[in-house]
Amino acid sequence: MNTTFKSKEDFANLTRLISMGWNAHYQEYATGTGIPARVIGVNKDLFHLSQGVEDWQATISGKVRYKAAFTDSKELYPVIGDWVLVQDMVITKVLPRLNMLSRGAAGGRRKNNTTATEGQVMAANLDTVCIVCGLDRDFNVRRIERYLTLVYSCGLNPVIVLTKADLHDEPEGCVDEVKEIAIGIPVHLVSAEDATGVLELEQYLTSGKTVTMIGSSGAGKSTLLNRLYGESVQTTGTVSQSLGKGKHTTTGRDLFFMPQGGMLIDNPGIREIAFYDNDGGIESAFSDIEHLAQGCRFSDCNHMHKVGCRVIEAAANGELPQGRLESYYKMKRELDYLSERQHKSADRVEKERWRDVALSAKAMKKTKRKR
Numbered sequence: 001m002n003t004t005f006k007s008k009e010d011f012a013n014l015t016r017l018i019s020m021g022w023n024a025h026y027q028e029y030a031t032g033t034g035i036p037a038r039v040i041g042v043n044k045d046l047f048h049l050s051q052g053v054e055d056w057q058a059t060i061s062g063k064v065r066y067k068a069a070f071t072d073s074k075e076l077y078p079v080i081g082d083w084v085l086v087q088d089m090v091i092t093k094v095l096p097r098l099n100m101l102s103r104g105a106a107g108g109r110r111k112n113n114t115t116a117t118e119g120q121v122m123a124a125n126l127d128t129v130c131i132v133c134g135l136d137r138d139f140n141v142r143r144i145e146r147y148l149t150l151v152y153s154c155g156l157n158p159v160i161v162l163t164k165a166d167l168h169d170e171p172e173g174c175v176d177e178v179k180e181i182a183i184g185i186p187v188h189l190v191s192a193e194d195a196t197g198v199l200e201l202e203q204y205l206t207s208g209k210t211v212t213m214i215g216s217s218g219a220g221k222s223t224l225l226n227r228l229y230g231e232s233v234q235t236t237g238t239v240s241q242s243l244g245k246g247k248h249t250t251t252g253r254d255l256f257f258m259p260q261g262g263m264l265i266d267n268p269g270i271r272e273i274a275f276y277d278n279d280g281g282i283e284s285a286f287s288d289i290e291h292l293a294q295g296c297r298f299s300d301c302n303h304m305h306k307v308g309c310r311v312i313e314a315a316a317n318g319e320l321p322q323g324r325l326e327s328y329y330k331m332k333r334e335l336d337y338l339s340e341r342q343h344k345s346a347d348r349v350e351k352e353r354w355r356d357v358a359l360s361a362k363a364m365k366k367t368k369r370k371r
């Protein structure tokens with residue numbers, strides 16, 4: 001990073017950006033017109049940007065929009081947490097992301113897109129992803145397993161936050177249950193109601209660090225943010241008595257500069273956890289099964305047939321819960337299908353590209369002949 005400063009002001013600006021997560025990676029790519037800023041809110045085509053002192057709204061340049069529409073859009077369209085270059089209230093460049101939390105979104109294949117399924121990037125440039133689960137009717141170990149696979153598939157660091165501890169008679173039992181499936185991952189037991197355990201979460205919110213929360217609607221994400229912030233900055237909503245579900249109170253994504261020094265992104269509740277990336281998520285989320293698999297007789301064992309399979313043996317004798325193995329099979333099938341579709345789609349896009357090249361060559365020949 002360039003450490004020669006023309007003025008005290010330059011130095012102060014850089015220090016402020018660093019406290020917002022700026023580092024040598026973004027500095028390296030910050031070439032072109034405009035000044036760096038971070039996306040702290042998105043409202044359709046309007047982006048809420050900040051440089052630490054002031055914040056303002058900007059749109060995106062035609063060039064960025066065009067690129068996003070005709071290439072792999074998930075890389076290029078600004079999302080919350082992105083670092084961008086901005087000039088005269090127009091975003092001129094989205095700096096390459098260090099990571100992103102994405103998931104499968106409903107909808108078909110876009111023209112010229114290289115992937116079969118649409119992906120939705122929820123947030124970019126993250127240090128920690130908090131999987132928030134309420135200890136009311138929201139509590140579901142199988143769902144936490146899915147969130148873990150999603151976060152790992154994106155190459156991100158998960159942390160599990162079991163909230164609403166005040167509503168459960170034996171919350172410690174839930175922690176033990178979760179620890180069995182979340183091997184080596186911190187599990188925090190908190191209550192936003194009476195502040196139990198909330199201080200523990202401050203370790204993730206130190207200067208320059210960006211944390212995001214995901215979970216179902218009504219899990220208690222916004223309430224937790226308010227508790228950590230020390231005042232009510234986000235609207236919260238009640239959980240339906242009959243369904244035990246939230247009412248999708250948070251609808252947008254916002255990044256908050258926390259008094260602890262870090263940044264916290266609140267997300268809308270997730271209805272359905274669909275995968276999009278496939279970056280070894282299953283191996284990390286099911287490291288116990290991966291470990292058992294070393295004892296399988298055949299190195300390419302798919303753990304579906306009994307012959308010499310250590311995983312099936314462990315499920316049969318109770319070492320491995322049957323529900324966990326079923327969860328593994330289901331997610332593995334989904335992720336295998338996803339990579340197959342993405343491969344196929346990439347091949348098809350390549351074929352279409354060559355067909356287009358051939359067609360335009362033909363067209364050029366025709367016009368030459370006419371002349």
Ligand SMILES: Nc1nc2c(ncn2[C@@H]2O[C@H](COP(=O)(O)OP(=O)(O)OP(=O)(O)O)[C@@H](O)[C@H]2O)c(=O)[nH]1
Pocket residue numbers: 163164165166167190191192193194215216217218219220221222223224235236237238239246247248249250251267268269270
């Ligand atoms: N008793 C208790 N209630 C809580 C706690 N945290 C949240 N709640 C309640 O749970 C309900 C839902 O909380 P929200 O914070 O709005 O949930 P959310 O996860 O942000 O939901 P969406 O914005 O819909 O995704 C509210 O009625 C909160 O008061 C807690 O620690 N204890």
Ligand SMILES: [Mg+2]
Pocket residue numbers: 221222223235236249250266267268269
């Ligand atoms: Mg909310």
Ligand SMILES: [Zn+2]
Pocket residue numbers: 293296301302303304308309310311312
């Ligand atoms: Zn096996």
